[in-house]
Each structure stands twice: as structure tokens, then as C-alpha cells.
Amino acid sequence: xxxxxxxxxxxxxxxxxxxxxxxxxxxxxxxxxxxxxxxxxxxxxxxxxxxxxxxxxxxxxxxxxxxxxxxxxxxxxxxxxxxxxxxxxxxxxxxxxxxxxxxxxxxxxxxxxxxxxxxxxxxxxxxxxxxxxxxxxxxxxxxxx
Numbered sequence: 001x002x003x004x005x006x007x008x009x010x011x012x013x014x015x016x017x018x019x020x021x022x023x024x025x026x027x028x029x030x031x032x033x034x035x036x037x038x039x040x041x042x043x044x045x046x047x048x049x050x051x052x053x054x055x056x057x058x059x060x061x062x063x064x065x066x067x068x069x070x071x072x073x074x075x076x077x078x079x080x081x082x083x084x085x086x087x088x089x090x091x092x093x094x095x096x097x098x099x100x101x102x103x104x105x106x107x108x109x110x111x112x113x114x115x116x117x118x119x120x121x122x123x124x125x126x127x128x129x130x131x132x133x134x135x136x137x138x139x140x141x142x143x144x145x
Contacts, residue, residue: 063097064137065090065126067110071118090122091129102132109137 064076073090074082077097085093098104106126110119119136126134 061101061104063094063104063106065094065106065108065122067108067114067118067122069111069113071114073122087121087125090125091131094126094131095129098131102130105133105135106131107135107137 061078064082066074066076066082068074073085073087075085075090075093075097076082094106098106108119108122123134
């Protein structure tokens, strides 16, 4: 807002360039009070994170897919020796190992130096094939190390 002042000396009009801060301060104080009153009423969101638990008993029939550091796959059924397998044959081999039981658990084991993308690709391949129970193997007692 520019205010004009008429001087009696005949020099004409001169504008005064000042901003009135009082209304601005009033608005800020009102907003501050509103935020102070409403802040305790805001509820924080709760995020449910998954937890790692131990099963009471190991399943009888376990299919383990091992992702090596070179990202090559091996499949291990029960206690037999692991056999190498290409990615494009993984779903077929797992289905054969399940023997028609789609609820038979499949555990993916990977070295900690393997790229996350390789593990996700294996999970995606298995889920697209209709394998219902896919899990990740974890090293017990390694948390926090």
C-alpha cells in the first residue's frame, strides 16, 4: 500500500513506501494457535512390518532354490544333492518336485552379495508358475551383525 502525503511547501506529492506489518503478524499468530491446538489431535499412521519367526517343525518336503554369487541357480529337493538349473526351466522343475501339491513350500536361499534383482526374478518366476508358498531363507542369529 502506498500512502501519499501532501506537503504544504508546494513541492507536490511524495509516496511513502512502507508495509504495515500488524495484519501480517496477526495472521501468523492465529495460524500458530490453530496449529498448536490441532497438532495433538493428528493421529500418526501405524505401519505393520513383517517379522521373522521360527517354525516349530520343519516341513517334511522342502524345495530349496539356491542363488549363487554368480547368479546361477541350483535346486535342492529334501536332502538330495543340489543340481544346476537354468532360469527358464526353474518353474517346470519346481512343479515336478512339488508332485502336484502347489502348497508345498519353496525356500529361496541367496548369498548376501547376490543382486536383489536376481532374487526377485526367481520369486517372480515361481509366482507366475502358480507356486503358492515361496519364502526366503534367513541366517539365524545374524541380525545386528
